[in-house]
Amino acid sequence: MSPITVMLARKAWLESKGRFTWAAVVLGILGISTVFRAPATIAGWERIHRGEQMSYPLYVWLSLPHGFLQFLWIIAAVLLGLGGLLREDAVGSSGFTLSLPVSRRQHIVTRAVVGAAEAIVLGFIPLLIVAMLSPLIHRSYPMSQALMFATMFVVAGLVFFALGFFLSHLLRGEYSAPVVALAGIAAFYILTKLPRLGFLSVFDAMDGKKVLVGHTFLLGDEFPLTTIAVSVAITILLIGLSVAKTKARDF
């Protein structure tokens, strides 16, 4: 990697590390509290569903990939995508950035790679914590499952990062990009609940709802590859559009 790329990556990291760190703390707390509230929650569930038992993998699945991890990670991913030359223009440093002997494409792609890497790392945190800490409550959750769920989760969900990223290259206002992105995602979520539009659901690909092995709520050999592939393609498209939009813009 050239020193210039390293420096651009470092700039992107320094710019976003506050957001990343806070998100990591929140998701870490999510992972820890998932483990320690398990006994009470499972007992409560079994009280309501008399005669049934709640397996630990089901509890983990409902709490994390199908639950709050989706909600919190998507917000974090959108916020990690924010920034860029348009925001720099608003705060006054775009002149310095654009005067550097680097193409706008390189600025944008480097920032996209760093942001995506941060989003990916965040997605792994809670599940890895669950796998590591479950023995403390006399439960076990396979590390292989944690890694598979996390990988599927982040790869399918990167499209939300890309959405925030793209909107930050389109909308100049400080809060416009996150507001529009999160409102759009909420609207998309509702859309996927409509009859016959469930196939659009990236959320189902993130949590593996349709590929879980029977009632184990664990992953087997199957993955929602089509949805993941479409999600990745849209991610790349949105980053490409961000580059195109910025190249054409006057600062």
Added chain:
Amino acid sequence: MNKALVYKTWLETRTRFLTAVVVTLAVCGFFTLAHSWIEANWHRDLIEHPEYDNPPWFLRVMRDYPFYLYHFVYADFFQKIWVFLAVLLGVGGLSREAAHGSAGFTLSLPVSRTRLFGARALVAIAELLALVVLSLVSILIGSWIMRLPYPIDHGITHLATLFLGGLFFLAASLCLSEFVEGENNPIIIALGGIGLLYFVMQPYVDGAPLDWFAIPFAIPKLMAGPPDITSAADIAWIGMLASLAAAALLTATAVRRTRRGDY
């Protein structure tokens, strides 16, 4: 002078507010206008997928329209969105102005910092109140269009608990904005904290009895209220007052920080 401060704050927040209006209308409109679609889909699932494990509220939601609105709007989906909007409308303030270079101008005005903060808080509260009224109006109109009888006092009472209980989140956002630097850090911390709060509280919102240690965090349950309340007398006023007291404490902390901060 006050009008000018309020106007300034309105200009700062109007894009966010208008987006919030669109989101509010979309969500409330959806849950009323799409009710028959959703219900038809559930009926089909009951017949085609008897193996589906339906949650305890499912049967009641299908046959009881006010409870359907309670579950999806006041207690779950719209409540979470509304909390997000409360956070969003609360961010800003002198810390943000300092980051953008306009704090010097604002602080050179012949007006106290408390008044500056007050204008911001007032506008945010007014905007949230407007959103709550808008959601009631859209629910009533949507229900009328779909010919679904809906008692107005059920809506007023639940939206009142949503608004009053949710002032805590607005206060948290106002307070965080005074302490945390960076454009988006206050949002990420606020939403992260709120997300964790909902995570901890979800089983209780779904009906599990409230454990003693969860009582201080029961704001989501407070905002939802019991499903069938239709008057002010039914509101859990002790909890509500405690929530408002917490909001007041956060607000006082924010004011103190504003008054003492170096910009």
Added chain:
Amino acid sequence: MIQSFAIETDALTKYYGDFEAVRGLTMRVPKGTITGFLGQNGAGKSSTIRMLLGMSRPTRGNGRVLDFDIADEKQSIEMRKRVAYVGEDKRLYDYMTVRQMIDFTKAFYPAWRSETEQKLLDEFRLPPDRSTKKLSKGMRTQLALLLAFARGAELLVLDEPTEGLDPVMAEKVLELVVGAAADGATIFFSSHQIAEVEQIADRILLIDRGQLLLETTLESISTNFRRIRGVYESAPKPATLAIDGVTRIAVDGRVVSVMASHNSVSIAERMRASASAVEVMPMTLKEIVLESLKRDQS
């Protein structure tokens, strides 16, 4: 001798919507010179600089910087390896310290001069571990200038380089500019401080409403520019005085004032033919700029 130019533009034009910010600007900045780029607020200076550095695209016309085409992205990147720019805003990255800003910028310029970096860090007394957002306006300017001068650039484009600096620091910066020029760099700077421009510039370009109004050297200003004032018994028709070298004629009752860019001797003779008294005075740069702008406004 074929003169080579650091900056050349040909009918450069920029529209923002319906507003024409730069109108058919044709100018040349020879290599190795110090050129002051002058104009009122909103004259089009920053718009011109942004086009030259590839930050915005010309609507029409073309330009070359260090022989690189400004409209070609690849050439623009090559050009920027040899150019240092200090913007009017001087905002840097709030999330970096002084040291981090230096290390970051250094990575892009193989010709980086570490001795200049250290010298300026000491002279400006910039604290390396302080966040840029905690720097005063003057210190931010100093840091921005350090990042520019240490690059070893062939062309320095400086927008209000001494803004926010105390007189001692401002003088140091002007010395640095002259020093960089002595090392072979071309300096293209805009400033509202006419005294500074007079102090260090070889040439000036004056633009107004997006158009070039005046292009001259400081030497020419001292040797050729003159104000010639004539007192008449009855005011003559200005057209009778419009000969080569006359750039402005102002009539105030019986007093006629002429600004001449050259040929002042002939102009004075023409006026003496009918004036009762004629006075020829040198002009300062400030007077020339103010008169030129008045002429454009009239």
